Every structure is written in C-alpha cells, then in structure tokens.
Amino acid sequence: MTHIPTVLILCTGNSCRSQMAEALVNHDLGPQVHAISAGTRPQPKVADGAIAALQQAGIAVDGLYPKDVDAVLHDAIDLVITVCDNAKEACPIFPRPIPSVHLPFHDPHGEPLESFVQVMNEIRAKLVPEVARRLGVLQPDQGEV
Secondary structure, three states, X not given: OOOOOEEEXXXXXXXXHHHHHHHHHHHHHOOOOEEEEEEOOOOOOOOHHHHHHHHHOOOOOOOOOOOEHHHHOOOOOOEEEEOOHHHHHHOOOOOOOOOEEEOOOXXXXXXXXXXXXXXXXXXXXXXXXXXXXXXXXXXXXXXXX
C-alpha cells in the first residue's frame, strides 16, 4: 500500500483559516494527500463564515470541528503548515522532526462573508500548491509539480 502523506495545518483557534485549508487540501489534493487541522487554543466551533464560504465553493464541510494540537502530536505527520503568527510561535515540539512552513493569512473573524471567501481563495491559490510542491504530488489539471 502506498503511503499517503499527511499535512497538519495549524492555527490558534482552529475555527477558520486552518479549517478552510484542511477542507481545500482534502478536496483539491485528495486522495494523494490527507489534511488535518488543529489549534493551539481551539475554539468551541468552526466559524459560520468559514462554513458558508466553503459551501458556496462546493467544498464538503462534513467532519470539520476544532481540534487541539495535543490530540495529533503523535500522528504520522509529514508536513506542518502554520497559518497564523501566534500558531507559529506556539507550535509544539513534535516527537520527531517534521518539516514546517509558515504561510500566514488574514483572520476574517467578525467580517462579512466576502472576507471569508477572499481568504479561502488566497489559501487555495497559495497553500494548496505549496502542499503539493512540498509533498511531491500532482495538482488536478496542472500536470507535474
């Protein structure tokens, strides 16, 4: 069986940017890559704006919920991406060395849906290709990485 690489997308609250990134990576790169997300201080629920933006784009939101990074520390993770400065600073020490990348995105909490859509589109344009490149997988309709 072929190894499917796992990317952890880490944020502070794990309620918006990291959730959108998890859903986008799984949609755009699955089944070649498995994305999970977590937070250093997870919020009680995924932001309504994040859910609405993903649904508007036709991306599945089933199973999205905030998770604490401690719950995934021992998972087989191949790449860590921090999407906010606080998570970068608070990024835990994993039991083994894991390559990491910092790609910060604006936090649209409390802003109109259009802000969530804009951040989601930025994540799709920047983070998804970076994951594909770093993990050596092909993006749909883009040929070789």
